[in-house]
Amino acid sequence: MAANDPDPVDPVDPRDEAFPVAARGEPTPSGPGPHLPAEMPRSLTILRDEDAPPVRAAPWxxxxxxxxxxxxxxxxxxxxxxxxxxxxxxxxxxxxxxxxxxxxxxxxxxxxxxxxxxxxxxxxxxxxxxxxxxxxxxxxxxxxxxxxxxxxxxxxxxxxxxxxxxxxxxxxxxxxxxxxxxxxxxxxxxxxxxxxxxxxxxxxxxxxxxxxxxxxxxxxxLGTRLASPSPSAAHPVVDVTLPDASDPGWEVFVDATSGQTLGYRRTLDVDGSAYAFSYLVADDVDDVTPDDLVDWHDQHIQRQxxxxxxxxxxxxxxxxxxxxxxxxxxx
Incomplete structure (x- = not known):
C-alpha cells in the first residue's frame, strides 16, 4: 500500500474533507467529527451550543x-x-x-x-x-x-x-x-x-x-434586550441581511447608514444539521472585529x-x- 493511500481500517471522516485543514493537507484534528475549520486572521468560529450565552445579553x-x-x-x-x-x-x-x-x-x-x-x-x-x-x-x-x-x-x-x-x-x-x-x-x-x-x-x-x-x-x-447604540460607535446601527433567501446560512452585516458591507456569518453544518457559526470580517474593513460581528448578530436576533x-x-x-x-x- 502506498504511503498516501487511505487507511482501509481507519478511513478519514468524509465530513472532514469539506474543512480547510483537510483541504490543505494538514493533519486531521483528532476526536469525533465534525471539526471546526482553522481560524483565519480576522475570523471566529463558535460552536452552536456555545453561541449567544446569557453573559452576552443586553439588559432589559x-x-x-x-x-x-x-x-x-x-x-x-x-x-x-x-x-x-x-x-x-x-x-x-x-x-x-x-x-x-x-x-x-x-x-x-x-x-x-x-x-x-x-x-x-x-x-x-x-x-x-x-x-x-x-x-x-x-x-x-x-x-x-x-x-x-x-x-x-x-x-x-x-x-x-x-x-x-x-x-x-x-x-x-x-x-x-x-x-x-x-x-x-x-x-x-x-x-x-x-x-x-x-x-x-x-x-x-x-x-x-x-x-x-x-x-x-x-x-x-414592550420589553426588549435590544441595546441602544453607543454615540461613539463607528457603526451605530448594523443590519444583518440575507443576500440569497434560498441560503439562510449565509448572512451579511451591513452598515445601515453607509451601506458598507462589514462582514459575514456562515452556518457550518453536516447533513443539514448546524454545529457551528463562522464570523468573518470583510477584507476592506479595518474598524471591525469578529467579536463585533458576534455582538451585532445577537442584536439582530433581539430586533427580530x-x-x-x-x-x-x-x-x-x-x-x-x-x-x-x-x-x-x-x-
Missing part, C-alpha cells in the same frame, strides 16, 4: 410604542371580551393563505382558528380543545363573527401594520424609547373607498371612513423578537384587544 429595556388604528377597532371585541382571559391572538399572513389563531385563556389547552385561502369570506372556523364544549352556540357565533371582522380589518390595513412595525424597529434600534406614528391611515382609507360599497362585507362602511379624523392612538409598553412583539401588539389593538401580556414589559 422598556420601550413605549404607539399605534394609529381606526376608531372602529376600539369596541370591536366588546361582544367577546368576557370570554377571554389574557388572550393571545396571532396573525399569519401568506401569499394566498391567512390564519388567525386565538388562545382565549391562559390556562386552558384551547385554540380557536380562522383560516382562509384567497378570500377571507370563504374562511373556515374551528375550535380545538380537550373540553367537549368550551363555548355555547351563541358564544361560538360571537367569536366567529369577531374573528371574521378582524380578518377583514387586518387584510385591509396590512400595509399600515407593516409600516407601523417597521417604524418601531427603526426607532428602537436607534435608541428611541418612545416610538410614535408618523402618518395616518389615510392611504388605507382611500383603498377602502376604492373597493366600493359592500366590498368588505358588513364592516366595509366603518373601514371606509377610517381616515385621519376617524383614528385613535393605542399604546403598548422586537418586531414580532410589536406586530402582535398591533394585531391585538386592531382587533379591539389590549396589547398581549406576553410582550409587555413589567418590572
Amino acid at each position: 429595556r422598556e420601550v413605549r410604542v404607539t399605534f394609529l388604528v381606526p376608531v372602529t377597532s376600539t369596541d370591536a371585541a366588546t361582544g367577546v371580551r368576557h370570554l377571554l382571559d389574557e388572550p393571545e391572538l396571532h396573525f399569519s399572513p401568506g401569499l394566498r393563505r391567512g390564519t388567525l389563531a386565538l388562545m382565549p385563556r391562559r390556562s386552558a389547552l384551547l385554540r380557536v382558528v380562522l383560516e382562509w385561502e384567497w378570500s377571507v369570506e370563504a374562511a373556515s372556523f374551528a375550535v380545538n380543545s380537550f373540553e367537549r364544549e368550551p363555548f355555547t352556540t351563541d358564544e361560538l357565533a360571537a367569536l366567529e363573527a369577531w374573528l371574521r371582522a378582524t380578518a377583514r380589518r387586518l387584510q385591509l390595513f396590512e400595509g399600515a401594520l407593516a409600516r407601523a412595525v417597521a417604524r418601531v424597529d427603526h426607532d428602537v434600534v436607534r435608541g428611541i424609547d418612545a416610538s410614535s406614528p408618523e402618518s395616518s391611515l389615510a392611504g388605507a382609507a382611500t383603498t377602502a373607498r376604492a373597493t366600493g360599497p359592500g366590498a368588505g362585507g358588513a364592516g366595509s362602511p366603518d373601514l371606509a371612513t377610517a381616515g385621519p379624523a376617524a383614528t385613535t392612538v393605542r399604546t403598548a409598553t 423578537l422586537l418586531v414580532e412583539d410589536a406586530r402582535q401588539a398591533y394585531v391585538h389593538v386592531l382587533a379591539g384587544l389590549e396589547p398581549p401580556v406576553s410582550v409587555q414589559y413589567t418590572v
